[in-house]
Amino acid sequence: MVFVLDQKKHPLMPCTPKRARLLLKRGRAVVHRVQPFVIRLKDRRVEDAALQPLALKVDPGSKTTGITLARVEQTEEGVVHHAVFLCEVSHRGEQVHAHKVTQRNARRRRRCVNLRYRAPRFDNRRIPGGWLPPSLLSRVGNAVTWAHRLTRWSPANRIEVERVRFDTQLLQNPEISGTQYQQGARAGWETRAYILIKYEYRCAYCRKTGCPFELDHILPRSRGGSERITNLALACHGCNAAKGNQTALEFGHPEVEVQAKRPLKDAAAVNATRFKLVEALRGCDLPIGTWTGGRTRWNRARFGVEKTHALDALCIGDLAGVRPGKLRTLTIKATGRSKDSRVGIRCGRGRYAA
Ligand SMILES: [Zn+2]
The missing domain is CATH 1.10.30 (DNA Binding (I), subunit A)
Structure with missing residues (x-):
């Protein structure tokens, strides 16, 4: 599916690639972003458009995080989720770790080599509460970056996250x-x-x-x-x-x-990274539902869904059915912001590694 924005860059419901091609051909839309494809309508305001409920679903993983957008349909049996957009973000935890080792070796050299004495400039020898290793923090950052992007390009009105492995x-x-x-x-x-x-x-x-x-x-x-x-x-x-x-x-x-x-x-049961992710996703200002991995696995087996990270994300939550459709999954590789790990893993106010 193709993301659609209105003339003021507010998100509208995603459309099919065929419809996007027609809109571009007739000059009603312009290309806003190429990967993933986002178009902007020149003659439409979000006030005049009908929006349907969309859920952003995140399945955090150690190497790959699945992120899915699903259209929420209320049926008599319960909630059915139709996949609208599937993507998988592969993390760079090992790279971050390697950078940190390089950085540590340089620091150790400075300590033992014969340099002139410099008094410490500030006392930073303390680990703040809720600290996560940078390699894990980068995973949180990657997932949050893409969650923010997807909420910018689509009118998602809630977030569903798999917070724990089991209940x-x-x-x-x-x-x-x-x-x-x-x-x-x-x-x-x-x-x-x-x-x-x-x-x-x-x-x-x-x-x-x-x-x-x-x-x-x-x-x-x-x-x-x-x-x-x-x-x-x-x-x-x-x-x-x-x-x-x-x-x-x-x-x-x-x-x-x-x-x-x-x-x-x-x-072992409570995964600090997942909790941090849920906390960070609160920055999206959307209601968040948290679920267990046991439920995801149960849903996947009940609905006969193939095992991929993106489809796992689709199976999160209290559902009566899922419709994965025939969408292709966008593979996203986190590359960091810079060669310098001190910059690449920063996860401060609004700044995340991508
Ligand atoms: Zn055995």
């Missing part, structure tokens, strides 16, 4: 989470999201990573094992099949039983 409310008390069926279908997905993080995306038995995982019952269900979160471990297909009807102890892995009993530390 701690649904898992809060493992003693009652045996009643999985009473909690509805979503609880299972929140459990999966929790177990994946708890076992660090590795098979609990052979430590294999990067393969399809299964939820393994430490005390098998056939022997009265429960669906409680303390009875679940992450296993690859091979280990799950080999373990069969044995407990983890009988299978030769007593450490898995110990780890399963240990609750996941809050720090």
Whole structure:
């Protein structure tokens, strides 16, 4: 889709590329920006246009953040989101980190090399509260930059963000989470999201990573094992099949039983970068809805949506359906502002790395 602005540069509803071509050909519009394509109508004011509700949806990731614009439709079953614009921003966390290492090495040289003594000019040896490493802060900056841009080019009226991986409310008390069926279908997905993080995306038995995982019952269900979160471990297909009807102890892995009993530390569940992102997005002055990754995964499985970062963003929220359409995803690569990392990662008032 093509973004459309009115004659005063206020956003209108996006249009199809075909319509944009016609408008340009007839001289009713001019090109405002090339990538992503934005046109400006010369004869239209936003007051005379009919706008539909649009949601800006952000799925933060460590390497890539998916950002999607969706038209919100109210149906009898609930809310249906139609994709209008899909993009993926790839971050430069490793580059920022490399710059910081270079900077640190230069600083260390200055400290040990035989230079004349200079008194410190100011006392800046303190880390402020809410500090994030620059490599993580750059991710926040990238996402916020594009959120700001998209709200400038489209009449988005709310923001939906995936703030946490799983819903701690649904898992809060493992003693009652045996009643999985009473909690509805979503609880299972929140459990999966929790177990994946708890076992660090590795098979609990052979430590294999990067393969399809299964939820393994430490005390098998056939022997009265429960669906409680303390009875679940992450296993690859091979280990799950080999373990069969044995407990983890009988299978030769007593450490898995110990780890399963240990609750996941809050720090691992609560991702500081995501919280910072939500705080930064408040600068857009739009209402923000925050959701869990478990719900996103559940939606994606229910609606049969392909797994990409942009489509993940589309699946965020309390939805009755999504219509991904046949849009192409715009790939955006964050390049930083300058070769100097001190400038590139600045995230102050209104200035973000892009
Ligand atoms: Zn395994």
